[in-house]
Amino acid sequence: MGRGLLIRVGGRVAVIMPLSTLSGRAHAPQCETVSPQVGWDSLSASCRMAHMTLADFARRMPKAELHVHLEGAVRPETLLQLSRRNNIPLPATTLEELQSWYRFTDFANFVDVYLTLSECIHTIEDIELIAREFLKGQAAQNILYSEVTYTAYTHYIQKGLVFEEQLAALNRARAWGEEALGTQMRLIIDIPREVPADEGRMTTEWAIGAMGDGVVGLGLGGPEGEHPPEKFAEAFVMAQQAGLPCVPHAGETAGPNSIWSALRTCSAVRIGHGVRCLEDPALVEELRERQIPLEVCPTSNVCLGVVADLESHPLPQLIAEGLRVTINSDDPTLFDTTLTDEYLKIAAGFGFDRQDLQGLVMNAVHASLLDPGEKATMIESFESQLVTIHGTSSSGMA
Numbered sequence: 001m002g003r004g005l006l007i008r009v010g011g012r013v014a015v016i017m018p019l020s021t022l023s024g025r026a027h028a029p030q031c032e033t034v035s036p037q038v039g040w041d042s043l044s045a046s047c048r049m050a051h052m053t054l055a056d057f058a059r060r061m062p063k064a065e066l067h068v069h070l071e072g073a074v075r076p077e078t079l080l081q082l083s084r085r086n087n088i089p090l091p092a093t094t095l096e097e098l099q100s101w102y103r104f105t106d107f108a109n110f111v112d113v114y115l116t117l118s119e120c121i122h123t124i125e126d127i128e129l130i131a132r133e134f135l136k137g138q139a140a141q142n143i144l145y146s147e148v149t150y151t152a153y154t155h156y157i158q159k160g161l162v163f164e165e166q167l168a169a170l171n172r173a174r175a176w177g178e179e180a181l182g183t184q185m186r187l188i189i190d191i192p193r194e195v196p197a198d199e200g201r202m203t204t205e206w207a208i209g210a211m212g213d214g215v216v217g218l219g220l221g222g223p224e225g226e227h228p229p230e231k232f233a234e235a236f237v238m239a240q241q242a243g244l245p246c247v248p249h250a251g252e253t254a255g256p257n258s259i260w261s262a263l264r265t266c267s268a269v270r271i272g273h274g275v276r277c278l279e280d281p282a283l284v285e286e287l288r289e290r291q292i293p294l295e296v297c298p299t300s301n302v303c304l305g306v307v308a309d310l311e312s313h314p315l316p317q318l319i320a321e322g323l324r325v326t327i328n329s330d331d332p333t334l335f336d337t338t339l340t341d342e343y344l345k346i347a348a349g350f351g352f353d354r355q356d357l358q359g360l361v362m363n364a365v366h367a368s369l370l371d372p373g374e375k376a377t378m379i380e381s382f383e384s385q386l387v388t389i390h391g392t393s394s395s396g397m398a
């Protein structure tokens with residue numbers, strides 16, 4: 001029997017036991033020890049199972065991510081480089097200083113930091129660079145599919161970058177990611193809540209014009225309580241008429257009313273976060289009945305004070321309520337996390353096992369905005385990778 005893996009979650013150390021322990025399977029006595037001479041790939045399926053810890057499984061399993069912001073995923077090293085190259089001073093000039101700049105006092109502070117770092121992404125070439133680096137990071141985690149939220153409006157208003165050129169840069173990176181790394185990306189163009197209604201309409205027109213060219217959804221982000229979505233009602237009707245799905249943030253820093261508005265005004269097909277739905281049983285019922293997926297981002301919720309710590313995160317309750325939950329990193333470098341880290345943390349923090357994790361992964365694939373044919377291919381590819389890893393498959397948990 002192998003030793004458990006120690007990982008740190010919310011300031012405490014947890015032990016993840018090997019899968020062989022968790023599932024009660026005996027360690028196959030004839031199995032070789034994994035070593036540089038006897039690599040993982042050369043082991044038989046039963047030996048892989050015997051050796052594999054839950055952490056190994058979380059790292060190796062194919063993943064899909066539906067809620068991740070490109071600007072919030074810029075590598076810290078790249079951000080410092082862009083700041084110097086573009087002569088845009090930041091309040092941080094070293095990695096250590098960046099880390100403390102990324103300790104947020106509240107959501108308003110987070111938005112300030114976000115807008116400041118967006119200034120450093122100054123040219124079309126910078127956009128392509130951060131998109132390529134993002135895709136490398138996703139591929140390294142075996143994330144086969146990402147729906148990336150991108151705030152084209154900010155780069156247009158700050159630097160005058162034309163939307164079509166921004167899109168072309170993202171699509172060059174997207175094609176490269178698919179060809180060279182085997183990871184797919186689609187785009188969600190979001191409206192920042194604080195902009196005037198006509199600029200929300202302009203953003204929506206951009207997104208509609210780019211359907212079929214990488215864009216699969218319209219998002220809504222920014223300060224939630226102060227800026228309900230009704231201001232953009234016309235834009236959401238335009239999107240709906242064009243067949244562009246809306247996936248707004250809601251129920252993160254504001255309560256159930258914000259999620260009701262997202263459903264009614266935006267015709268939301270998924271909710272970004274949505275964790276505060278639990279404050280309203282009627283809303284929970286609505287989300288469960290319609291199986292509206294929630295894009296849950298545990299570490300983000302801790303870093304922005306939505307919950308006090310991971311232990312008090314409502315993820316287990318959301319799942320117990322029968323809601324369709326997906327796991328996401330939101331702004332991984334700003335919250336010092338990755339999608340793999342999110343799975344490791346929830347496994348340790350809530351005692352999730354391999355079946356739970358792969359159920360959450362398959363929920364994300366099913367909740368993606370791929371068209372039905374692409375989705376069927378993606379599901380097949382995930383299931384075949386899962387079979388290769390441990391010999392069974394899953395069709396989702398919620």
Ligand SMILES: [Zn+2]
Binds near residue numbers: 069272331
């Ligand atoms: Zn977000």
